[in-house]
Amino acid sequence: MDELDLVKQLKDVPPLRPEAYERARATLGTAMAQTQTLQRPDAAVLSRKWFSLARLGIKGRIGIGVAGAVAAGAAVVMVASTSVPTPAPTEATAQEAVVEAPLMKLATSIKASGGQLPGDASLVIRSTTAPDGKPYVVYSLYTDKGAVFFAESKKDLPGAVSRGADLADPSDARTLAAARAAASGDLDKARVQMVNATKNVWGLDLSPAEQQKIWDAAQAETMKLLKEKGVANPQPKPRPTGKALEEAISNNVRTNATNALFLGAANPEVRAGVLRLISSISDVKVDKSTVKDRPTLVITAGPSVFGGHSEGILTIDAETGLPLRSDTKPAPKSDGPAAVATYDSKRVTVADVVAGKF
16 A cells, blocks of 8 residues: 555545645655665656645644655655755856846836735636646635635635635745745845745755754665665765755755745735746746747756756746746656646635635
C-alpha cells in the first residue's frame, strides 16, 4: 500500500490547496534531480500520484499514514542535497540586465498604478487537466485578513467560507510580506526574507558555523529517511557553495515568489514585488507573446533553477502582471513530468462569495 492508497481510504478530508501541490511538485522535482541516490519513479506515475494527492486531500489524524508519508516526502525534499532557496546578490551580467529590463519596468508600472483595492479578497480560479484528460478546475479565495478557502467547484466555495474552513498556512503571510517588501524596499534583503518564509536548510541570516550545523542535521535526517526507503548505503552531501548554492537558493526564490503571486494575484504591490524578485534570478529569460490578443510576458526559469530537472514557465499579462498560466516542463534530455495550469484572478468581497455572487 502506498500513500495514494492510504489517501483513498480517508473520508471527509479537506482538499490540499493548489499552491501546496505546485510547491510540492516543484520541490520534489528539484530534490529528485539533486539527490542521485534516490530512484526516480516513472514520470507518468509521479504525475498521477501528486495530482491525486492534491485532488483528494489529506488529513493529519492518522499517525504515520498519509500525513506521515507526505511529511516524510517533504522532509526528503527539504533536507536532501540542495532543495529550495534564494541566492545572495551577485554582480549583474549582461544577461541579467536584459532580463531585468521588462520585469522591472512592469513592476514599476504596476506599483505606480496601484491604489486602493476594490473588495476584501482575491478569487483565483485554477484550471488544469487531470491525468485521464478531463478538465480540473478549483476555486481559491484569499481574504485580506489572511484566511484561505478552497473548493473543487464554484457551488461549494460559499459553503466552505460559511463554515469557516480556513486552510491558511503561516507561510502564506510570510511570502506575501516578502513580496511586498520587495516592491519598494531592499531587494537583497527581500530575497532572504522570501527564502526564509518557508523551511529551508540554508540559514541565510545565520553565521557560517550555524549554517553548517543546520545542513549537517538535515543531511543526517535525509540519510535516515533514505535508509527507511530501502536505499543502500546513502552518503551525505557537502553543503553547496558558489554557483551551486546560488542556483539552489534561486529555486526557493522562484518557488516561494510564484506562490505569493498566486496567493495575492489581485494585489498590485504583491505582483510588483514578485516581478522584482524573479528578475534577480540569473537563469531567467523573458519573451513577449500574446494570449487571446492580449500582450503577455513569458518568464522562463531555466534548468539550473531546478537542478537540471525541469524548466518553470510563468505567463503573465504584460500590462497588469496578473498570472495567466504556469508550465513545468522537462528540461532537455530529462524525463520528468510536465504540467500546465491556467489562472483567472479577480477582486471580490467575502459577502458576495457567501451569497454566490462571483
